[in-house]
Amino acid sequence: MEHFDAAIIGFGTAGRALGAALSDAGHTVAVVEQSDTMYGGACVNVACIPTKALVHAARVSAETSELVSHQEERYAAAIDDMNRIRTAARERNYHSLADRENVRVVNGTASFVDQNRLRVAAQEDAFELEADRMFIDSGSLPRKPDIPGINSPRVYTSDELIDVRVLPRQLIVIGGGYVGLEFASMYTDFGAQVTVLQRGEAILEGEDAETAQAVQRSLEARGIKILCNADVQRIDDEHDQVLVIAKVQGEEKRLPAHAVLAAIGRVPNTDGLDLKAAGIRLDEHGGVAVDEHLRTSAANVWAMGDVTGGAQFTYLAYDDFRIVASDVLGDGERTTENRGSIPHCTFVHPPFARIGVTAEEARAAGFTTRVFTLPATSISQASILQDETGLMKAVVDANSDLVLGMDLFCEDAQELVNLVKIVMDARIPASVLRTAIFSHPSMTEAFNNLFSGSPVQN
Numbered sequence: 073m074e075h076f077d078a079a080i081i082g083f084g085t086a087g088r089a090l091g092a093a094l095s096d097a098g099h100t101v102a103v104v105e106q107s108d109t110m111y112g113g114a115c116v117n118v119a120c121i122p123t124k125a126l127v128h129a130a131r132v133s134a135e136t137s138e139l140v141s142h143q144e145e146r147y148a149a150a151i152d153d154m155n156r157i158r159t160a161a162r163e164r165n166y167h168s169l170a171d172r173e174n175v176r177v178v179n180g181t182a183s184f185v186d187q188n189r190l191r192v193a194a195q196e197d198a199f200e201l202e203a204d205r206m207f208i209d210s211g212s213l214p215r216k217p218d219i220p221g222i223n224s225p226r227v228y229t230s231d232e233l234i235d236v237r238v239l240p241r242q243l244i245v246i247g248g249g250y251v252g253l254e255f256a257s258m259y260t261d262f263g264a265q266v267t268v269l270q271r272g273e274a275i276l277e278g279e280d281a282e283t284a285q286a287v288q289r290s291l292e293a294r295g296i297k298i299l300c301n302a303d304v305q306r307i308d309d310e311h312d313q314v315l316v317i318a319k320v321q322g323e324e325k326r327l328p329a330h331a332v333l334a335a336i337g338r339v340p341n342t343d344g345l346d347l348k349a350a351g352i353r354l355d356e357h358g359g360v361a362v363d364e365h366l367r368t369s370a371a372n373v374w375a376m377g378d379v380t381g382g383a384q385f386t387y388l389a390y391d392d393f394r395i396v397a398s399d400v401l402g403d404g405e406r407t408t409e410n411r412g413s414i415p416h417c418t419f420v421h422p423p424f425a426r427i428g429v430t431a432e433e434a435r436a437a438g439f440t441t442r443v444f445t446l447p448a449t450s451i452s453q454a455s456i457l458q459d460e461t462g463l464m465k466a467v468v469d470a471n472s473d474l475v476l477g478m479d480l481f482c483e484d485a486q487e488l489v490n491l492v493k494i495v496m497d498a499r500i501p502a503s504v505l506r507t508a509i510f511s512h513p514s515m516t517e518a519f520n521n522l523f524s525g526s527p528v529q530n
């Protein structure tokens with residue numbers, strides 16, 4: 073049986089980065105990946121990179137001719153371009169590990185035999201390999217609602233829909249979270265008629281209510297129908313369409329569509345890993361239970377990324393790699409407790425980014441807050457970019473003047489939020505943003521006006 077210093081299950085964001093770091097440190101490494109179309113993991117192949125390539129292409133398309141045949145051609149061309157982008161990224165990722173002398177990329181599906189042995193199933197073949205240390209980076213899997221008709225060929229997960237080269241003229245999206253809203257926004261830009269069915273009271277669960285409403289109004293103004301309190305009951309196949317039957321606010325709706333996207337969340341992918349064989353425990357939500365160093369309940373096994381059941385973002389999977397590398401190769405200083413504030417961004421148009429707490433969360437935590445709001449109509453750069461949709465909203469601790477959280481629903485929000493992260497982590501007072509000299513015209517300079525306004529104190 074072949075022996076390695078380390079074995080990594082999954083060639084994802086965290087697995088790739090850790091494989092390279094261990095190799096640099098002179099370790100022999102086996103990286104087991106179940107699919108030859110997934111080198112680099114979800115981000116590269118089915119998630120961030122392909123979807124953001126489509127979001128960009130969709131924006132360009134929306135600003136061009138509205139002729140249906142042209143929209144369809146542009147959509148097909150965008151899918152082809154996206155395929156080129158992800159294929160190139162996948163190859164770069166593959167070679168970044170496979171070309172190293174002390175790394176072996178093993179094609180097959182891994183499961184634990186015990187703490188030091190993995191069974192790898194590859195087509196007809198199966199074999200075992202042994203390693204001193206094991207690292208789980210098996211990602212997450214999309215959840216589908218458990219309703220009649222969900223297995224119709226016209227119902228897709230996000231992984232599947234981006235492989236469809238024919239623009240669905242009518243698209244129903246089940247779920248008003250990250251995937252649901254990004255796809256709703258992008259397919260609208262491509263020219264589809266989109267309806268979002270959201271189970272709860274509002275889209276963007278957990279976000280500030282005022283900002284979530286502003287996002288909803290903007291999506292609706294672009295033609296997206298958003299139905300909240302929707303309970304999807306079944307999906308019937310009908311010739312070249314499906315009929316989605318849902319109770320909306322208690323009333324039955326029958327909604328025709330050429331395609332349905334199921335976007336109701338993703339669950340940690342622990343299927344078939346046989347974690348028990350290695351004494352690895354799950355937490356109450358089905359993620360691999362880990363401590364702040366990402367150590368599992370087995371002494372020589374760590375877990376990183378979506379499989380740990382935390383927030384699902386590429387930059388967190390990447391930071392998990394830093395934490396594990398710090399534990400295994402460094403001084404163990406970096407942990408999940410000291411990684412600082414974590415921004416997130418939903419790539420609708422304009423993008424909506426948030427960091428830290430909402431005003432309501434801050435008050436519930438006992439802070440006296442000052443809340444500053446600036447509509448995008450007051451930002452010169454927004455008018456130059458011809459998109460004055462949205463707002464900035466900052467929550468500041470009235471006692472310390474520190475920024476506790478910020479909502480950015482405006483052009484360049486995905487960039488602005490990274491500056492706010494540094495401000496928050498470095499504990500820079502809000503007054504600095506009020507008077508700092510920023511380049512002009514820029515979205516950042518709006519922070520001067522935001523913090524010069526009259527706050528609401530609570």
Ligand SMILES: Cc1cc2nc3c(=O)[nH]c(=O)nc-3n(C[C@H](O)[C@H](O)[C@H](O)COP(=O)(O)OP(=O)(O)OC[C@H]3O[C@@H](n4cnc5c(N)ncnc54)[C@H](O)[C@@H]3O)c2cc1C
Nearest residue numbers: 082084085086106113114115119182211377378384385386
């Ligand atoms: C549509 C969509 C868009 C997204 N957009 C963004 C975004 O814009 N920004 C952002 O930060 N995040 C985004 N995310 C989330 C992000 O993609 C994930 O959080 C991130 O990719 C998780 O990385 P990971 O390292 O945990 O695992 P992954 O990158 O998912 O890697 C897991 C790998 O393990 C392999 N594997 C699984 N089980 C086994 C096994 N038993 N044996 C061998 N191999 C196995 C899989 O094939 C896969 O390659 C998006 C997600 C989706 C679905």
Ligand SMILES: NC(=O)c1ccc[n+]([C@@H]2O[C@H](COP(=O)([O-])OP(=O)(O)OC[C@H]3O[C@@H](n4cnc5c(N)ncnc54)[C@H](O)[C@@H]3O)[C@@H](O)[C@H]2O)c1
Nearest residue numbers: 217247248249250251252270271335336337338384417418
């Ligand atoms: N830009 C980004 O960073 C980005 C983009 C896409 C995905 N992601 C990651 O991928 C993960 C998965 O995204 P997602 O959108 O699938 O999950 P999500 O958890 O963000 O949203 C799921 C939504 O579906 C709703 N829902 C649940 N069950 C439902 C049902 N039966 N009917 C109707 N609505 C229902 C929920 O209320 C929620 O609003 C996210 O947690 C996110 O971390 C990130």
